[in-house]
Amino acid sequence: MPELPEVETVKRALVDNILDNQIFSVKAFRKNLRYDFPVNMDKILNNRTISKIERRAKYILIYLKEDDNVIVIHLGMSGKLLIKPFEYNNYDKHDHLVIGLEDKKLIFNDPRRFGLFTIIKSSEIAKHKLFANLGIEPLESNFGGNMLLDLLKNKAKTNIKNAIMDQSLIVGVGNIYACESLFLSKIMPTRIASSLSPQECNILVLNIKQILGDAIKLGGSTLKDYASVNGNSGYFQNNFFVYGRYNLPCNICNNHIKKVKQNGRTTFYCDHCQK
C-alpha cells in the first residue's frame, strides 16, 4: 500500500526513467479512476516534455516544459506506474492509462481503482482542493517535536495513531508506518493524541523520520499491492516489528503482538513494550 516511502521510490524511478522524455500519445481504457480523467488529455499532453517530477504527500507531480500544466497522480491503495518497452501491448485488465513516450510506455495499473490521474495548473497547486489542506512533510527539517506537540495539543478526542495518519496534520504516514513508528516510540496507539508529553513527541518525530528514511533506502515495502516502476519489490517489509505480525512474538520482549481496529483500520502493537 503506497505510503510516503513507496511514493518516493516511484517518484525517484520516474526521474531516472522518464525525465526529459516527450509525450507522444495518451490512451485511456476507461473514463475514470477515483475521478474522471481530464477531457482531451491527449491534446493537453501530446508533444509536451516532462521537465520536473516531484512528490508532495502521497501525490506525484509531473511538470511539463512547454506550459504550466502539471500531471497529478495518486496511487490510492493498489495503483502502480509501470515502465514498459515501446512495443509492449500485452495489457493487463487493470491497465487503465497508457502514456506513449519516446521509446517506452508509462502505464497506470490499478486493480482497486482508488487511484487518481488529473491535470492542474502549477500556479493553482497551493489552493487546489487536493493540496490546500495537506499537513507538514515529515522529512522536512522544520518538522520537529515542538511542532508535533503543537499539532496534537487540541486533539483530545482522537487517538495518536489516527492523528499521525491524518493528512491534514502530517502527510505520507499510512497504516504501516503509523504502527511501526508508534512501536519504536513505545507509545500505545490508543493513547489520546493530546496526552503525549513533549519528550514523547520528540521521540515519535525522530522515529517517524527514521523509519520513513530507512524504508526509502530499501525501496519501500512490498505487500500485495505495491511494486516500483520496473516491477521490482521493496524490502522494508522484512523489517516490520509489528505490522502484519499478529500473534507472532515481539522482537523486543517476546510477548505476542496484538491487534485492534481503530477508525476502521487494523492496528498492530505490543502491549508490553508500548505504554
Next chain:
DNA sequence: AGTGTCGCCTGAATGC
C-alpha cells in the same frame, strides 16, 4: 468544526 463511520473496489484468503 471536529470526529467517526461507511463505501468505493478487486483479489487473496478463508469458510462451509
Next chain:
DNA sequence: TGCATTCAGGCGACAC
C-alpha cells in the same frame, strides 16, 4: 470443487 464471506486500506462523502 465452488460459491460466499471476509479482509486489506487511502480517502471522500456523509452523519452527528
